[in-house]
Each structure stands twice: as structure tokens, then as C-alpha cells.
Amino acid sequence: MTTFEETKKLLEHSTFYYIIVTNMEGKYSYVSNSYKESFGRIHGPIEGQSYEITMHPDDTKVCEEVSVKCFNNPDKVFPATIRKHDGKGGYVFTQWEYKAMFDENNQPSGIFCLGFDITDYMSYHDQLKDVQSLLDQKEKVLKEIAHTQSHVIRRPLANIMGLSMILAKMEIDQNLKNVCDMIIESSRQLDNVIKATADKTYN
Template sequence: MPYAHVPKFLDTSAYFYAISIGIDSKYTYVNPNYDRNFGLGKATLKGQHFSVTLHPDDISICEQVGQQCFEDTKRLYPATLRKHDGKGGFITTQWEMQGILDEHGAPQSIFCIGYNITEFLDTRAKLDLAALQLDEISFIQSHGVRKPLANIMAIAGLIGVAEDMEEVRLLTSMLNQSANELDLIIREISNK
């Protein structure tokens, strides 16, 4: 069998969680990485109810997906679940689950492979925020910057052809006003 090493691989993985949950809703197998991350100081979670590691709101997701696993045991079913982080918070994990039948075709357990996606979700949220900020900056630049800049360019041209000092003073005042407007917009962009 070309993939005979997979059980050993999962048993020693530092990134993947591998668990099996019996029909009594208790862990029948947990790999060391799962125990290390979610055991909360216990020697092992094996024999514990599956819900001890879950966010209370996610228990129903497990129950729902668990039921689906036995409707078609050839399929893998995905689930995103929050798990206790041991510090009073939660991490987000992504799982694939499959129902396992015994030799008589009766439900025996659900085998699950998962991994931590918290950092991915945090990074995606930061990128979404950065994209929103870039959109705001782009809008400000295309709409806010153009007006005072167009005014500055037009006023500079008018100063070049002004014939008396009163006209130059008025244009200079308008130039200062537009320059101040532009400065405020640039500061607003810098604060994004």
C-alpha cells in the first residue's frame, strides 16, 4: 500500500489534528498534537466527550455534520469550528470528517482531520481592511485632491497674467486657500 505511512504521519504531525469520535460522542483516538493544543493539562482527551474542546455555539455544528457523515460514509464533510485555546479564548479550526462503519455496517465512529486557520483568518481580515483603506484613499485622491490641485494650477496661471497688485493679492489668497485644502486632504490620506 503506497500510503501506509499516513497514520504514522498524522500521529506525529505538528500541524494537523487527527481525532476519532465514537457513537457515544467520546474521543476514541486523539493524536499528540490535538492533546497538546486542546488537552488543557489533561494527560489525554481520549475518553472525554467531544464538546469539552469546543465553543458552546459550535456543538450543534458537530452534531449536524456528524449525522451527515453516516448518511454517506464515502464523502468527507467540512466543518469550521472554534476550539478553546487554553487562555480563555478560542482559535478557529478547519476540519474534514468521515463516518466509519464497523464490520456489520453499523456506525462506529467519525474520523476527523483538522488544522488551525486562525492566523489565516486574521491575515484575511487585515487584508480586507487594507483593501478598504486603499479604496478610500483612491476615492479621496481621485475626488478630493483634484479640486484644490486644479485650482492651484489655474490660479498660478492667472497670477502670471495679472495686471495689478490687488488682483495678485486676491489670487495669492485663493492660492493659499487651495494649498491649505490640499494639505488637509493629504493629511487625511496619511492618517488612513
């Protein structure tokens, strides 16, 4: 208990960390000032109320599962991500570390929780996932374009080059032969550009 009391005293006025303690009935027996300021304005006096009042209904099961782990492993702490009501119809994302508490007779007395707000982090994380998804889609499109350039466009281009070479070897006047040579050279240049673009896309 001494460690918990020292931690509470140290972080009582922290604007970053939340501290809560729940008893074996699942009711708040202690909440730090930062927790009161963030959630007391929504739910009123919190101490003495059930831990469930501040959170998303689906996350109560997370608390139960993590609490069981704590009592089965009293020397360890366990993480939990919990959504809390923000008073506006939405939720604040919070990250916690849970640890089992025991009384002087070494009997379970409650759960000590240290947490903080990760809403901004979750927002940035979701934005990053959206950007990554968009990049993946664009990469797929680029590869499709590269495939089209390599296999669809270059095929008729090769035919044009081949036909121009055949035509250049036929008995034609010099002017037409010059035109054929220019078509062949332009086709080669275009083929090199397409190949270089496709190579960059694949790499």
C-alpha cells in the same frame, strides 16, 4: 477501518496534523499526540470526554451539521472550521475534514476527523481585509478629490481664464496686457495639471 488505522499510524506523531475520532455518543475515542499536546494541557485527559469540551459553544452546531452530512454521504468528506479553547481565554482556529466511520456490520461507529491549526492564516486574512478596507476608503477619498478638481476647482479657474482674455482685448497698456497674458498661460498650465491628476485618479 483499515484506511483509518493506516492514516492514524502515518500521522500519529505529526506536529502539523491533528487526528481525532469520536464515537456515536459524541465522545473522544481516539486523539493523536499532537492533539493531546495542544489541548490535553488545557482539558486534561481527553479520550472518553465529550467532543464539546475543547471548542467554542457556537461551533458544536457546526459539528452536528457536518456529522449528519457525513452519514448521509458515507463516501464523501466534509470540511468544518472549528474554534478551540487556547487556555488563555481566547481561541485557536482549526480546519477539519470529517468522514463517517462504519463497523464490520456496516453500522455507523463514529466520525474520523483530520485537522490542523489555521490561526495564523486567519490572522493574516483579517489583516488583509483591514488593509483592503483601508485601500478602498483611500480610493474613495481620491475619487472625491478628483471630482473636486475636475468640477469644482476647474470651474472658477475657467472663469479666471475667460475674464483675463476679455481684459486682454480691452484698451489697456502693454504692461497690463502682458500681465493678462501671463495669467492666461499660468491658468492653462494649472488646468492641464489638474486634468492630468484627475485622469490618473479615475484610471
